[in-house]
Amino acid sequence: MARDGDLPTIFNPKRVRAPSVIITSEEVVESERGGGDGDRDRPNGPPTPLSPRAPLTPQASVCSAPPLTTQPSLQQAYSESATSSQDEERQLRDKKCPRSCCSKFAKKIYYGICVMLTLTASWVTSTHCIKHMYLEEYPPHTHGLVYSTESSHMVNNFTSRHHTHHLYNAPFFTAWFCTNWLIFFYPLYLIVMLIHNKCKSANDIVFDAFSDFKEKGFTFARFISRCGLFCLLWVVTIYMYTYALKILLSTDVLALFATNVSCIYLLSWVILHEQFVGVRIVAAILCDTGIALLAYMDGITGSSTLGGVVLAACAAAGFAIFKVLFRKVMGEVNSGQRALFFSILGIVNASLLWPLCLALYLTGSEMLPSHRMPWIYLLVASIALLIFHLVFQFGNIITYNIFVSLALITAVPVSAALDVVLYGVQFEGMNLAGLILIGVGFFLVMFPDNWPDYIMRLLRWSRSRQRGNNGTGRNRDAMDYRTGYIRSHLRSPSGRVR
Numbered sequence: 001m002a003r004d005g006d007l008p009t010i011f012n013p014k015r016v017r018a019p020s021v022i023i024t025s026e027e028v029v030e031s032e033r034g035g036g037d038g039d040r041d042r043p044n045g046p047p048t049p050l051s052p053r054a055p056l057t058p059q060a061s062v063c064s065a066p067p068l069t070t071q072p073s074l075q076q077a078y079s080e081s082a083t084s085s086q087d088e089e090r091q092l093r094d095k096k097c098p099r100s101c102c103s104k105f106a107k108k109i110y111y112g113i114c115v116m117l118t119l120t121a122s123w124v125t126s127t128h129c130i131k132h133m134y135l136e137e138y139p140p141h142t143h144g145l146v147y148s149t150e151s152s153h154m155v156n157n158f159t160s161r162h163h164t165h166h167l168y169n170a171p172f173f174t175a176w177f178c179t180n181w182l183i184f185f186y187p188l189y190l191i192v193m194l195i196h197n198k199c200k201s202a203n204d205i206v207f208d209a210f211s212d213f214k215e216k217g218f219t220f221a222r223f224i225s226r227c228g229l230f231c232l233l234w235v236v237t238i239y240m241y242t243y244a245l246k247i248l249l250s251t252d253v254l255a256l257f258a259t260n261v262s263c264i265y266l267l268s269w270v271i272l273h274e275q276f277v278g279v280r281i282v283a284a285i286l287c288d289t290g291i292a293l294l295a296y297m298d299g300i301t302g303s304s305t306l307g308g309v310v311l312a313a314c315a316a317a318g319f320a321i322f323k324v325l326f327r328k329v330m331g332e333v334n335s336g337q338r339a340l341f342f343s344i345l346g347i348v349n350a351s352l353l354w355p356l357c358l359a360l361y362l363t364g365s366e367m368l369p370s371h372r373m374p375w376i377y378l379l380v381a382s383i384a385l386l387i388f389h390l391v392f393q394f395g396n397i398i399t400y401n402i403f404v405s406l407a408l409i410t411a412v413p414v415s416a417a418l419d420v421v422l423y424g425v426q427f428e429g430m431n432l433a434g435l436i437l438i439g440v441g442f443f444l445v446m447f448p449d450n451w452p453d454y455i456m457r458l459l460r461w462s463r464s465r466q467r468g469n470n471g472t473g474r475n476r477d478a479m480d481y482r483t484g485y486i487r488s489h490l491r492s493p494s495g496r497v498r
Contacts, residue, residue, distance in 0.1 A: 134168055240315040254412050412438075
């Protein structure tokens with residue numbers, strides 16, 4: 001039981017006890033008259049003249065206590081103030097960094113166009129630089145010496161060994177030198193990651209890459225052996241590509257190398273068990289037909305075209321084998337692991353294959369104009385090839401993979417234009433037909449897996465658009481929004497079949 005003057009706690013959270021002395025209005029008047037001497041005897045203190053104290057009764061104490069609804073109102077006011085401050089911060093942030101006018105899809109399209117242009121330019125530049133090194137002559141410095149007519153006539157009638165002394169004839173050295181630049185893969189990736197993510201140090205990034213390979217079960221010896229095998233396959237592929245440039249035109253070699261997409265699909269279907277798509281088999285047949293036309297465009301006898309086409313086609317097949325085996329052996333890897341792999345591949349190439357380059361030079365199998373080495377073209381070709389492989393491996397991070405693959409076929413018309421302008425080449429007959437068939441096969445390989453669905457949607461959309469323009473579809477499928485009845489020629493408004 002509560003005593004008189006006590007209130008239950010449920011009505012007043014802060015329990016207030018009623019005073020033992022009740023001040024009435026008469027006492028207030030007397031206190032105003034009496035002055036401040038009697039102030040100390042009153043337990044509640046003197047009231048101020050501006051706000052006279054009312055009698056403290058239980059009812060008055062209940063009314064003076066703060067209601068329970070004050071706490072939600074304070075929380076609501078606090079949340080409103082917090083949201084207003086967040087809105088102000090967002091407005092200031094938008095003023096400093098305005099939002100982009102492009103959507104995410106549009107950004108990927110723009111990035112894809114930039115990636116495709118970069119890949120095309122670098123691929124064409126490296127190919128034409130290597131081709132130019134084979135075509136340009138590097139005569140020795142005479143230093144004022146005059147050769148007789150007889151000696152010059154003898155030089156012109158010498159064998160190809162003496163004539164090629166003034167030419168660049170070193171495809172394996174070119175492949176080895178260009179592969180050495182793969183060492184810069186991981187340092188460039190490390191620089192980009194340090195700029196992009198400042199919270200991690202270089203040691204942490206390197207440790208993460210090695211630890212990911214260790215989690216997949218790769219020991220150091222196993223990893224180095226895999227890198228050695230892939231390095232050998234890579235160098236052989238680049239060697240066949242550079243050797244084919246010595247025989248064929250740059251445009252023909254680029255078109256033949258673009259057939260690697262059909263080889264990649266066939267190997268993925270057999271080894272990686274990817275989905276079977278019939279149109280891609282047709283694409284592979286068209287690519288093979290184009291290769292056959294290019295092989296026999298100059299006849300069979302007395303021409304080295306057949307050997308050059310075989311080398312370029314084998315280079316395309318070697319690149320396809322490299323990509324499919326990389327996915328089969330290494331599995332799914334991130335960008336850091338990929339960059340580390342290519343850097344180690346370059347280190348293995350530079351440290352193990354240089355004796356082979358020296359042996360080929362000493363035996364006379366490859367000729368290097370030592371008195372006038374074409375270092376400028378070689379460096380430009382190596383840097384362009386490094387840029388191509390960097391963008392080719394990491395371009396799918398910022399855009400769609402189709403833009404990365406399209407650069408292989410867009411380089412063909414660009415290279416053809418350069419061949420026409422620089423060397424006066426005319427593409428006609430079997431040569432032109434082979435290039436066209438390879439291009440058609442390439443685009444057929446790029447078709448998605450569910451391409452019939454896209455075609456059916458396009459046909460339905462065009463059919464519905466045609467009906468809408470004629471006005472027939474609108475009247476037949478119109479809905480009466482008052483009754484919800486869809487007009488039909490088969491049923492009456494009551495629902496019965498006519």
